[in-house]
Amino acid sequence: MRIDVEDLHVAYAGRTVVAGAHLVAAEGEITGLVGPNGSGKSTLLRTVYRHLRPSAGRVLLAGTDLRELTPVQSARHVAALPQERGGDFELTVREVVAMGRNPYKRAFAAEDDGDRDIVARALADAGMAEHANRRFSALSGGERQRVLLARAFAQRPDVLVLDEPTNHLDVRHQVELLVLLRARRRTTLVSLHDLNAAAAVCDRLHVLHAGAVVASGPPREVLTPALIAEVFGVRAAVVDHPLTGDPLIAFDLSAAGPCPPVPAP
Template sequence: MRIDIENLTVTLAGREVLGGAHLIAAEGEIAGLVGPNGSGKSTLLRTVYRHLRPHTGRVLLAGRDLRTFGAAEAARHIAALPQERGAEVDLTVREMVALGRTPYQRAFAGESATDRDLVAAALVEVGLQGQEHRGFATLSGGERQRALLARAFAQQPDVLVLDEPTNHLDVQHQIDLLALLRARRRTTLISLHDLNAAASLCDRLHVLHDGMVVASGPPREVLTADLLAEVFGVRAAVVEHPLTGDPLIAFDHRGSATT
């Protein structure tokens, strides 16, 4: 399903933190949000998974305004991995992942065989098979991240909304997670701090700065030295990755864009 965000404005505590944002994620496309801290990435994603209501504008799912969806209906279409992790919940890993099946279950109904199969498959996908009975609160940050991603996978959504999903993951698990997202090819909105990971993973990038979308397009077109200097304040060269051919950003760690 395609996501369209039209003229989205969000005001928090009297301050406009997102101003008139327009962006899309086409069906089956991985669309990345990149930008400095405080640029509005998380705020935008929270409006998509309905944690925040926009002041103006709308979010469309396959052409339909998300505000017309009931909660369970929306959850059958959109799964979110927010930055808020809920680390202290008193659940096992399996119980946490099984929450992804809640939108499909009738009140007071138990798990179906399909539910059990999807939960088991999701645990395998993220490498947590055999960890089902551990307490979620006892997991490391990276393990919690993978359990929450398994919950999103078990939800079988049309759209994934992922806010910094590689946080707390070691390099191997970062690479594995990005490979999983490529293989699934769900419509995905994802925010990433790692610009090289974004360039490798995403079909389309939207660059946010001071609450505005200032550039959109394929990574090769968007990630230019001039944009990196203007938006991120860094001096960098954009070259071809020697292994993949993707854009590779080589940062000047000895100075900045202004020196």
């Protein structure tokens, strides 16, 4: 399913955080949000998975305003991995992942064989099958991250919304996660701090700065030295990755400075 964000404005605590954002997450593609801290990435994603209500504009799922769906209908279509990742679940890993099946179950209904198969597959995909009986609260940050990702997989959504999913993961698990996302080819809207990871995994990027989308397009078109200097305030060269051919950004660590203003889109 396709996601369209149309003229989205989000404000809270008396401050406009997202100002007139337009973007598309096409069906079956991985769409990335990149931008400096405070640019509005997480706020925009929270609006897509209905944690926040926009003050203006709308989010469409296959042409339908998400606000017209019930919470259960929305949960059957959109699964989220937010940045706020609780660590106080007194549940086993498997029990946490099984929560992803709740949108499909009546209250107090027992699991069936289909649910068990889906949960097992989600655990395996996230690399947590061997930890199924451990307490979630006893896990490391990276392990919790993978469990919550497995819970999102268990929802079997049409759209995945992932806010910094590689946070707390070591290099191996970062790579495995990004490879898994590409293999699934599910409509995915993901925020990433790592521009090289975004260039490698995303079909399309939207660059946010001060709550506005200032550039959109394929990574090779968007991640230019000029844009990186304007938005992130650093000098960089963009070359071809020697192994994959993807854009590879090499930063000049001696030339970093304050981020200059970005022209209005």
